[in-house]
Amino acid sequence: MKWPFSLGYRSRMRRELAEELESHIEEKIADLIDAGVAERDARQRARREFGNATLFAEIGRDVWGWNWLEILWKDIRYGLRGMRHNLGFTAVAVVTLGLGIGATTTMFSFIDAFFLRPLPVEEPYRLVSVYGNPHPDAGFCYPEYAYISDHTTVFTGLAAHYSTAPLNVVSDGDSREAHGAVVSGNYFSVLGVKPLLGRFFAAEEDTVPDRDSVAVVSYGMWQRRFAGDPAIVGKTVKINGAPFSIIGVTPEDFHGVLMGNPNDMWIPTMMLRVGWRGCDGFRFDCRRLDLIGRLAPGRQIAEAQAEMSTLAAQLAAANPVTNRGRGALALAAIGPRPGDRKYYGDQSRLLAVVAGMLLLIACANVAGLLLARNSARSREMALRLSIGANRIRLIRQLLTESLLLAGFGGIFGVSLSIWAKGKLVGFYATNSEGYPRYYDISLDPRILAFSIVLSLLTGLLFGMLPAIQSTRRELTLAIKEGSLSMSSRRGLLRGGLVAGQIALSLALVVGSGLLMRSADHVSRGVHFNPNHVALLRLRPGLVRYTPARAQVFQEEVVRRLESLPGVQSVTFAGRTGLAWLGCCTFRVAVPGQRQNRPEDALRVEGHTIAPRYFETLQIPLVAGRDFTRRDRTGSQLVTIVNETLARRLWPQASPIGRTLSLDDRQYEVVGVAKDARLRNAMEAPLPFLYVAYWQDEPQTDSRMCIRVAGDPAVMLPRIRHEIAGVDANIPISEDLPMTRRWKESICRFTCRALLLPAPRGWRSF
Amino acid sequence: MDESGERRDLFPGVLEMMVLQLLRRGPLHGYVIAQMMRHISDDLLQIEEGSLYPALQRMLKSRWVVAEWGLSTRNRRVRVYKITSLGRKQLEREVSSFERMIEGIARVMRPAES
Numbered sequence: 001m002k003w004p005f006s007l008g009y010r011s012r013m014r015r016e017l018a019e020e021l022e023s024h025i026e027e028k029i030a031d032l033i034d035a036g037v038a039e040r041d042a043r044q045r046a047r048r049e050f051g052n053a054t055l056f057a058e059i060g061r062d063v064w065g066w067n068w069l070e071i072l073w074k075d076i077r078y079g080l081r082g083m084r085h086n087l088g089f090t091a092v093a094v095v096t097l098g099l100g101i102g103a104t105t106t107m108f109s110f111i112d113a114f115f116l117r118p119l120p121v122e123e124p125y126r127l128v129s130v131y132g133n134p135h136p137d138a139g140f141c142y143p144e145y146a147y148i149s150d151h152t153t154v155f156t157g158l159a160a161h162y163s164t165a166p167l168n169v170v171s172d173g174d175s176r177e178a179h180g181a182v183v184s185g186n187y188f189s190v191l192g193v194k195p196l197l198g199r200f201f202a203a204e205e206d207t208v209p210d211r212d213s214v215a216v217v218s219y220g221m222w223q224r225r226f227a228g229d230p231a232i233v234g235k236t237v238k239i240n241g242a243p244f245s246i247i248g249v250t251p252e253d254f255h256g257v258l259m260g261n262p263n264d265m266w267i268p269t270m271m272l273r274v275g276w277r278g279c280d281g282f283r284f285d286c287r288r289l290d291l292i293g294r295l296a297p298g299r300q301i302a303e304a305q306a307e308m309s310t311l312a313a314q315l316a317a318a319n320p321v322t323n324r325g326r327g328a329l330a331l332a333a334i335g336p337r338p339g340d341r342k343y344y345g346d347q348s349r350l351l352a353v354v355a356g357m358l359l360l361i362a363c364a365n366v367a368g369l370l371l372a373r374n375s376a377r378s379r380e381m382a383l384r385l386s387i388g389a390n391r392i393r394l395i396r397q398l399l400t401e402s403l404l405l406a407g408f409g410g411i412f413g414v415s416l417s418i419w420a421k422g423k424l425v426g427f428y429a430t431n432s433e434g435y436p437r438y439y440d441i442s443l444d445p446r447i448l449a450f451s452i453v454l455s456l457l458t459g460l461l462f463g464m465l466p467a468i469q470s471t472r473r474e475l476t477l478a479i480k481e482g483s484l485s486m487s488s489r490r491g492l493l494r495g496g497l498v499a500g501q502i503a504l505s506l507a508l509v510v511g512s513g514l515l516m517r518s519a520d521h522v523s524r525g526v527h528f529n530p531n532h533v534a535l536l537r538l539r540p541g542l543v544r545y546t547p548a549r550a551q552v553f554q555e556e557v558v559r560r561l562e563s564l565p566g567v568q569s570v571t572f573a574g575r576t577g578l579a580w581l582g583c584c585t586f587r588v589a590v591p592g593q594r595q596n597r598p599e600d601a602l603r604v605e606g607h608t609i610a611p612r613y614f615e616t617l618q619i620p621l622v623a624g625r626d627f628t629r630r631d632r633t634g635s636q637l638v639t640i641v642n643e644t645l646a647r648r649l650w651p652q653a654s655p656i657g658r659t660l661s662l663d664d665r666q667y668e669v670v671g672v673a674k675d676a677r678l679r680n681a682m683e684a685p686l687p688f689l690y691v692a693y694w695q696d697e698p699q700t701d702s703r704m705c706i707r708v709a710g711d712p713a714v715m716l717p718r719i720r721h722e723i724a725g726v727d728a729n730i731p732i733s734e735d736l737p738m739t740r741r742w743k744e745s746i747c748r749f750t751c752r753a754l755l756l757p758a759p760r761g762w763r764s765f
Numbered sequence: 766m767d768e769s770g771e772r773r774d775l776f777p778g779v780l781e782m783m784v785l786q787l788l789r790r791g792p793l794h795g796y797v798i799a800q801m802m803r804h805i806s807d808d809l810l811q812i813e814e815g816s817l818y819p820a821l822q823r824m825l826k827s828r829w830v831v832a833e834w835g836l837s838t839r840n841r842r843v844r845v846y847k848i849t850s851l852g853r854k855q856l857e858r859e860v861s862s863f864e865r866m867i868e869g870i871a872r873v874m875r876p877a878e879s
Contacts, residue, residue, distance in 0.1 A: 020795060020844050021818060023837070027796040028814075030839055051813030063822040 017060050021053050052387070071393075075400035082401060089373055090405070093366045097409025097458060100355075100362030102416035105451040107348075107355035109421055112446055113259075113439040114344045115335045120253040120440075122192025123294075127333035128155070128304050129257075130291035132326060133312075139287045142269060144315055145184070148291065148328075151314075154307045155293035157190035159183060162288040163258035165275035167265050168542045168731030170238040171225070175724065177539070177733030178221060178265040180239075181256055182275035182288075185268055188216075188250075190294050191257070197222075198233035198248030206268040209282060213244040213271065219252040221264040239267065240274050241543035241729055255438055257292055259336050262438035284322040292333055305330040357504050359458065362409075364501040367462040370402065371493065374470035381471055395467045402463025403456060410455030417451075418443060465493060528676040529618040533705055534712035534719060536735035538572075541700030543729050550700040556726050558610070561706060564722055566715055571616040572704040574608040574693045583607050586689065589661040590649050604645060606662075606689040608696040614673055616707045624656045624671030632694035640671035645687035662691070705738065712737035780812070780820045781829070782863060785848060785856040788830060794843035795821060821846060829855050 025046050032042035047053075061070075083090040118124030130148075132138045140148070145160040152158055160183065167180030185206030188195075196219060205212040217225075217232070226232050235246045244267065256263030267274065269289070272281030279286035295304060308328035316323040329338060336344050374381070381394060421441050538557070540550040554572070561570045573583070582605035589602065611627045614620070622643065631638050639660055646655040646669075655669045675685035693702075708715040716735050723732060734741070787793060787801055799814040824830045829852030835845040848856075 016844065017818065017822070019842070021815065023841050023843050024796045024799070024814065024818075027837060027839060027841060027843075031800075049814055051815035053815055056813075056815035056818050059819040060822040063819060063826055 079401040098412030100359035101413030105417040133329040158293035159187040159190040160289040195248040363462040370466040398467035403459035406459030533738035547698030631692040639667040788848040
């Protein structure tokens with residue numbers, strides 16, 4: 001249809017038709033007057049014999065079949081007028097819908113970020129990720145990558161990346177961990193990313209192990225760490241103790257290829273031994289690498305899967321010892337790693353259910369309001385039906401009004417969602433290891449399209465039934481009885497709406513109440529006190545400290561920090577995990593108490609801690625003693641249990657002095673601590689136990705907790721300085737006031753609770 | 766609203782046929798068409814005059830007639846309709862099919878005489 005033309009044409013046609021009808025009537029009146037009829041009678045008769053001029057004009061226009069746009073415009077204008085006249089109703093409906101649409105859009109933004117958003121690189125949909133199978137998180141070792149890369153035909157380029165490499169960067173006396181990635185030399189060219197500054201890796205820089213110490217930094221790191229220094233290219237920094245030269249900076253929107261794990265620094269795979277010390281990346285038993293490839297023109301992902309399986313089988317045939325049964329999994333390079341998909345799927349489902357319920361309640365609310373408003377308008381409807389408006393036309397108009405409401409609700413909702421997303425990025429801000437997460441949830445065309453379609457569907461959902469209902473009424477009845485009558489059918493509909501709404505609201509209120517309560521518990525903490533505690537992580541292992549040397553260092557750090565003014569107590573936890581959570585589980589048995597078949601064994605979570613842990617976190621010790629420096633290698637193994645574990649193992653007697661078998665080694669119980677509900681106050685107190693750091697297996701990693709008199713944020717720089725005084729090269733990371741880290745880690749409870757109680761306030765029935 | 770009692774709709778297409786028939790004799794404007802129909806039929810056809818206009822729009826769209834603005838005898842601006850050759854062909858088709866239909870109806874209604 002030729003729109004611009006027909007628009008002008010149409011309004012002319014319309015004017016002409018109206019003029020024509022008018023002149024017909026005028027001619028007739030003139031004729032009648034000439035024939036001797038009085039003017040008043042002549043006018044009446046002319047009109048009567050002519051019939052319904054408006055209707056005829058309308059039918060005449062309809063002949064041309066192009067007036068839907070016009071009708072729509074008229075309906076919109078009429079609807080807007082109605083909304084203006086009824087501001088209270090409009091405001092309530094728009095806000096209600098906005099909350100529903102906003103929540104749903106926010107939910108979708110996360111799902112979009114998790115599963116749908118492609119990498120910000122050239123032709124992202126041609127990229128394929130290859131994971132190890134059956135252990136998708138185990139990845140590939142370098143020789144496997146080299147073999148696959150040499151033999152593939154389905155990819156124009158295949159890159160390897162280890163995107164969670166701990167790289168501690170020392171520059172200008174400042175030591176901090178970067179979220180590193182160890183990547184093959186062709187990584188950036190396969191992705192099609194162009195450097196913002198400098199250059200990326202050259203092919204020959206990834207050919208000889210340990211030779212080319214070159215690194216690329218992210219825009220974010222360049223800005224934060226190097227203050228946007230224009231002379232960044234060529235600068236030398238120390239990465240995990242080894243000097244590296246920075247050769248380039250990535251564009252601002254590039255954060256690496258692993259969803260949720262932003263990278264700040266990249267080094268070549270030939271420097272793998274710097275990036276990972278757990279095993280030698282060049283050997284077959286050290287599988288840290290994931291692969292990402294760009295499909296050759298015309299090739300499909302299924303072909304990639306077939307070829308990868310074939311190559312994996314060839315590898316298995318050539319190396320039966322290490323590679324038997326190992327396959328490969330080729331997936332579109334979008335979304336989380338296969339091992340993480342369930343977690344993100346669960347999170348998304350929870351969000352989707354909550355947001356969907358909110359939206360349904362909003363729809364029911366507004367449908368109820370509309371029903372009430374339409375029964376007030378039933379006179380208008382009846383009148384319009386009786387003067388010849390057809391029902392479809394009226395329904396269309398009512399629906400237009402609903403869609404307008406939904407449209408405004410959508411605009412409000414999307415703005416709300418943009419605001420809320422800013423608040424909610426902390427939702428998944430840290431994982432259980434304490435690493436930050438990054439999700440790109442900025443508005444993109446998919447989210448916009450989603451919210452537009454959602455708004456339209458919402459408008460239809462809440463508008464359809466009221467529209468059909470309020471045009472169904474018997475004409476005469478409505479005109480006679482005005483707005484007071486209500487058909488029983490409508491009563492039923494309304495009753496159904498109320499019942500459904502109450503059911504949904506109840507579910508949400510109960511759910512949000514539970515979450516609120518637990519969030520409240522969690523944020524206050526039960527039997528421990530996160531205030532005035534500074535946290536930091538020391539990783540001497542990254543700079544080639546042996547466990548023995550690391551322990552000397554560790555003791556020296558504690559000694560110096562304890563003598564620092566303002567510091568009240570210093571402690572640390574070992575192995576992995578956040579300082580206040582468990583690191584690992586122990587197989588627990590009481591010798592002689594029960595027949596210990598393996599399946600009877602009790603598995604209890606625990607942590608390995610240094611002396612003064614209870615004092616520093618203010619977890620009350622109810623019996624016995626704390627660990628001391630005398631509890632070290634060679635002395636009697638000791639453990640401290642919490643009250644729940646003590647009650648469970650020795651319901652009647654005191655546990656102090658008893659023997660406990662942990663992982664088949666005999667420990668003496670020297671203390672009982674309060675149940676500090678450290679993880680999650682929703683669950684009942686869990687059995688928990690502590691073992692002494694100095695008696696545990698040799699280790700090089702520790703998470704320090706330092707109780708200070710004032711603001712931990714103020715103390716942290718002095719603490720860092722003090723540690724640097726012992727050894728300036730030691731990586732210090734995750735240095736934060738505990739309350740902040742704490743809030744991030746419990747956000748999964750509190751943020752949901754924040755999201756949930758919304759429906760309480762805006763019930764409008 | 767309808768005090769003249771029973772009103773019967775015309776068969777679809779009949780109004781157009783009659784208008785085309787009138788226009789065959791020369792261009793007319795809407796009011797005159799309505800007056801002529803009323804007079805010639807001796808008020809037997811109870812058509813609302815306004816219903817003429819949707820029919821005229823339909824015919825314009827089908828290009829059976831063309832319209833241009835002119836002046837009535839009272840010097841009022843009116844739209845004057847003129848039949849086209851397409852309209853004449855249509856009229857012939859309509860008339861013959863209409864006659865067949867009348868004939869058929871007549872036979873059914875008065876079976877004894879057939």
